[in-house]
Amino acid sequence: MILSDFNLLSIRVLVPEIILICSALIILLLNLVVKRKETLAFTGLVGTLVSAYSSFKLYALSLSGSEFMGMFAFDGYSIFFKFIFYINIVLTIFISIRYISIEMASFGEYYALLLFATSGMMIMASATDLMVIYLGLELMALSTYILTGILRKQVRSGEAAIKYFLLGAFSSAFLLYGISLTYGLTGTTNLKEIAVAMETLNLLGSPVFLLGLIFFIVAFGFKIALVPFHMWAPDAYEGAPTSITAFMSVGPKAAGFAVLGRVFFEAFGSMHVQWSSILIPLSVLTMLVGSVTAIAQTNIKRMLAYSSIAHAGYALLGIITGTSEGLSSMMNYMLIYAFMNIGAFAVVIMLRSEGFMGEELSDYEGLAKTRPVASSLMLIFMFSLTGIPPTAGFIAKFYIFMSAINAGYTYLVIIAVIFSAVSAFFYLRVVMYMYMKEPKAEVVLSTSTAMNIALTVTVVSTLVIGVFPSALIELARMSLSGF
Amino acid sequence: MVPLSWYIVLSAVVFSIGVIGFLTRRNLIIAFISIELMLNSVNISLVAFSHYLQSIKGQIMVFLVIAVAAAEAVVGLAILIALFRNKPTVNVDEINLLKG
Numbered sequence: 001m002i003l004s005d006f007n008l009l010s011i012r013v014l015v016p017e018i019i020l021i022c023s024a025l026i027i028l029l030l031n032l033v034v035k036r037k038e039t040l041a042f043t044g045l046v047g048t049l050v051s052a053y054s055s056f057k058l059y060a061l062s063l064s065g066s067e068f069m070g071m072f073a074f075d076g077y078s079i080f081f082k083f084i085f086y087i088n089i090v091l092t093i094f095i096s097i098r099y100i101s102i103e104m105a106s107f108g109e110y111y112a113l114l115l116f117a118t119s120g121m122m123i124m125a126s127a128t129d130l131m132v133i134y135l136g137l138e139l140m141a142l143s144t145y146i147l148t149g150i151l152r153k154q155v156r157s158g159e160a161a162i163k164y165f166l167l168g169a170f171s172s173a174f175l176l177y178g179i180s181l182t183y184g185l186t187g188t189t190n191l192k193e194i195a196v197a198m199e200t201l202n203l204l205g206s207p208v209f210l211l212g213l214i215f216f217i218v219a220f221g222f223k224i225a226l227v228p229f230h231m232w233a234p235d236a237y238e239g240a241p242t243s244i245t246a247f248m249s250v251g252p253k254a255a256g257f258a259v260l261g262r263v264f265f266e267a268f269g270s271m272h273v274q275w276s277s278i279l280i281p282l283s284v285l286t287m288l289v290g291s292v293t294a295i296a297q298t299n300i301k302r303m304l305a306y307s308s309i310a311h312a313g314y315a316l317l318g319i320i321t322g323t324s325e326g327l328s329s330m331m332n333y334m335l336i337y338a339f340m341n342i343g344a345f346a347v348v349i350m351l352r353s354e355g356f357m358g359e360e361l362s363d364y365e366g367l368a369k370t371r372p373v374a375s376s377l378m379l380i381f382m383f384s385l386t387g388i389p390p391t392a393g394f395i396a397k398f399y400i401f402m403s404a405i406n407a408g409y410t411y412l413v414i415i416a417v418i419f420s421a422v423s424a425f426f427y428l429r430v431v432m433y434m435y436m437k438e439p440k441a442e443v444v445l446s447t448s449t450a451m452n453i454a455l456t457v458t459v460v461s462t463l464v465i466g467v468f469p470s471a472l473i474e475l476a477r478m479s480l481s482g483f
Numbered sequence: 484m485v486p487l488s489w490y491i492v493l494s495a496v497v498f499s500i501g502v503i504g505f506l507t508r509r510n511l512i513i514a515f516i517s518i519e520l521m522l523n524s525v526n527i528s529l530v531a532f533s534h535y536l537q538s539i540k541g542q543i544m545v546f547l548v549i550a551v552a553a554a555e556a557v558v559g560l561a562i563l564i565a566l567f568r569n570k571p572t573v574n575v576d577e578i579n580l581l582k583g
Contacts, residue, residue, distance in 0.1 A: 131544055138551045142558050149562045156580050158566035163581070165559050166514055170505055173521035176548060177498060180525050180541075184491075184532035189540055235581040 010067040013074040013126070016055040016082065017119045023047025024115035031108025041097050041450075044111040045090065048118070052086045055079060070190050071129035076479030077331075081125035081258040084335050088251045089118045091342045094454035096243035098446055099349045103241055105151050113150075114247065117143035121255035128266070130179045130189040133259055137175070137223070140255060141168050144248050148240040160239020167232040171222030178215030182267075185209050191267040198270060213268060217278055220263075223256035224312045227285040237305035242352065242359075245301055246345035249308045254334040260319055261327055272322040279320050280412065286313030287419040294426045298361050300348055303426055304341070307385060310423055311337055314416055318400050321407035328476040329399040335472065336384075336396040336465055343458030344381040346451065347374055353446045364430055366439030374445055375434040377459055384462050386427040387420055392465035399473065490531035497524035511573045515559055522552045 011018075024047070027040050034040060059079050066073040092114060100110060120140030127133040145168065149161025183189050185208060186197035203209045218229060225233040237245045264275055290310025297303040315337070318330025351358030351374075368375040384393035397420065401413045465472055501521035505514050526545045533541025563573075572578065 131540075131547060135547060135551070138555070142554055145558055145562060149565055152565045153569070155566070155569040158562065158569055159578050159580050161562045162511065162566050162578065165562055166505075166511070166518070169518045169555055169559065170521075173498075173501070173518055173525065176522065176525040177528075179544070180494075180528045180532065183541055183544070184528065184536075187536045187538055189544070239581055 013058065013063065013067045013072055015058065016051040017122050019051040019054055020047060020115050020119040020122070023050075024112040024119070027108055027112040027115070031112070034108070037101070037108060038097060040108045040111045041093050044115055045093055047115060048086055048089055048093075052083070055082055055086075066128045066192075070192060071132050072123075072126050073128045074126060076481060077262070078122075078126040078258070080331050080476060080479040081254060081334070082122050084254045084338055085118050085121045085125070085251055087335075088247060088254070088338055088342070089114055091338075091346075091454050091458065092243055092247040094450040095246065095342070095346045095349050096241075097450045098448040099243050099352060100241065102352060102354060102446060103151055104153075105241065107150065110147070110150060113143045113147050117147065117247075117251065121251050121258075124255045125258040127259070128191050128262065130182065130191070130263075133263070134172070134175060134179065137255075137259070138172060140252060141172065141223075144244075144252060147244045147247070148236055150244070151241055154239075156239040157241070158239075160236045163239075164232050164236040167222060171219045171229065174215045174222075175219030178212045178219060181208055181212035181215065185212070191263060194267040195269060198268075204270065210271075210274060213271065213275060214278065216263060217275065217282070220256050220260045221282065224253050224260065224316075225286075225309050226282050226312060226316070227289040227309065230286070230289070230309050233309055234302050234305040237308070238299060238301045242301060242345055242349045245304075246342045246349075249304070249341055249345075250334075250338045253308065253312060254338070257315060257319070257330060257334055261330065264319060265322075265327065269322075276320050276322060279316060280409075283313045283316040283320060283412070284415055286310065286316065287416060291419040291422040291426075294423065297426070299359050300361055300364070300430070301359055303361070303430075304344060304348075307423065307427070308341065310419065311341075311385075313419075314397060314400055317404045317409070317412060317416060320412070321403050321409065323403065323407050324480050326400075326403040326407060328473075328480050329396075329403045331476045331479070332472055333396040333400055335476075336392040336462075339458045339461040339465070340381050340384040340391070340393055343455065343462060344378065344385065346455050346458065347378045347381065350374060350445045350447060350451065351443060353444045356444065358443070361430065361433060362440070363443065364433045365437040367434040367443060369439050370443060371445055377455055378434060379431050380459055380462060382427040382431050384466070386424045388424075390463070390466045392462045392469075395466055395469040395472075399469075487531055487535045491528055494524045494528035494531070497521075497527065509575045511563060511575060511578075514575070515556075515563075519552065519556070522548060 027043050030040055063074050117140050120136050123136030127136055145161055145165045148164050149158050151157035185203055186194050188194060221229040268275055287310050290306050290313055294303050294306035315330050315333045318326040384391035387393045387397040404413045498521050501517045504517035526548055529541040529545050
């Protein structure tokens with residue numbers, strides 16, 4: 001055990017999480033007295049911004065190493081992911097204000113749970129100990145299960161929640177078994193000490209250790225929806241309120257990748273051959289099933305669910321490389337994915353109005369004639385998700401493929417590019433429906449100021465990152481220094 | 484004294500019972516109990532390792548697992564009741580509105 005003395009100053013690295021949790025508790029109390037639920041959304045927003053500011057201030061202190069006896073790190077890697085989570089929650093709050101009043105689910109708990117889930121993700125990104133990883137993961141997961149089922153008058157929301165819950169709990173049991181095996185062999189749960197113990201105890205070829213590694217892959221594979229652990233994703237994404245679908249297709253996935261990167265690079269770095277040989281077939285399968293099954297979907301939320309599965313397959317290439325270049329391109333991918341995916345979901349949410357679901361692909365027929373602005377936004381997001389320049393999605397894929405080629409995985413990149421081309425079919429089909437078909441019925445868009453802000457931010461970021469990527473690439477590379 | 488391997492075998496057997504129960508039974512409550520079984524099998528192995536290694540970390544972990552399992556039970560049963568109010572069944576095969 002690392003004997004850094006436990007002092008009260010350690011707690012400063014937890015300040016951003018503490019602020020988030022406090023604002024969630026304040027929201028729960030305000031919920032009892034405040035009638036207008038928009039106030040609660042505003043409180044959540046303020047809490048998030050204060051927390052983001054404190055993260056920024058802490059980063060300026062340039063702390064290195066882990067506090068709390070090596071359990072909680074505040075390094076560039078974690079702060080990069082934390083900013084993805086901040087962007088995720090701010091955009092989610094903006095797109096949900098009007099939507100959840102249409103769905104008649106204006107509960108104050110909604111915003112509190114968003115904050116709890118985000119603090120769980122932030123703990124996951126910072127955790128350098130398996131115990132803390134487990135706790136952060138459960139805080140995130142339990143909040144997301146409730147958010148999925150928050151439309152409690154609808155059968156499909158409850159059904160999505162129960163499926164998500166059962167498979168999520170099943171996967172966290174695997175995580176625990178993996179932790180227990182690793183602990184039994186190495187006598188520690190600290191990631192750095194596991195790496196040291198692996199050298200000193202010569203555990204490299206130990207089958208039990210490998211079993212623990214496989215259990216980790218199963219557990220994190222569930223969280224980032226890798227095939228064959230993806231069964232919950234389409235159902236949970238379709239049944240959940242659309243704003244939550246946007247939230248959980250970015251946040252928990254990025255958190256899962258953050259943990260995957262840290263555990264595999266820090267603790268199991270010397271077992272790269274073993275874990276990459278397990279992850280390569282998983283990533284190919286994920287790209288295959290995600291891209292091919294999405295073609296058959298008629299519901300746009302389900303289609304985007306399969307698309308997010310396919311994107312997990314691409315981002316996994318960054319982990320497979322085992323180089324810091326791959327890791328930084330995976331981080332870029334997650335950030336860019338946050339903008340373009342939430343943007344796409346924001347357009348889906350706009351189509352939902354009283355008495356109209358707007359979730360079928362056929363609802364998009366001829367949208368360009370009646371709603372030119374909304375359809376041009378959707379066009380940009382669909383191009384970006386496909387990976388067509390000059391959008392950010394191209395940059396994301398370009399750097400991930402380049403890092404994989406540099407690490408010698410050219411055949412994987414060829415496979416990924418092929419599935420990328422397949423995925424163009426279902427993304428561009430939405431564009432084709434919007435621009436080349438005649439409108440069936442008048443579509444009422446439910447816009448609001450908050451929604452307009454969210455759409456502006458996402459579309460501007462998607463285009464700006466697409467044209468000027470170097471700042472972001474440099475940021476991701478810089479945040480990996482000292483990892 | 485009971486050797487370590489017995490505990491590990493017990494834990495593995497209980498874990499496998501949980502996995503098989505989860506995958507084969509069609510009742511949501513049984514699936515839920517199977518997950519609890521899996522979590523408790525982990526607790527057995529953690530305590531056994533903790534005693535064998537003479538390190539306190541495993542036992543701390545067990546307390547965390549028990550606490551989280553309680554929270555998980557609360558959330559899971561609440562979701563189950565919310566679902567049951569809309570659709571009175573606990574059979575997995577009848578919960579098929581979404582086609583996954």
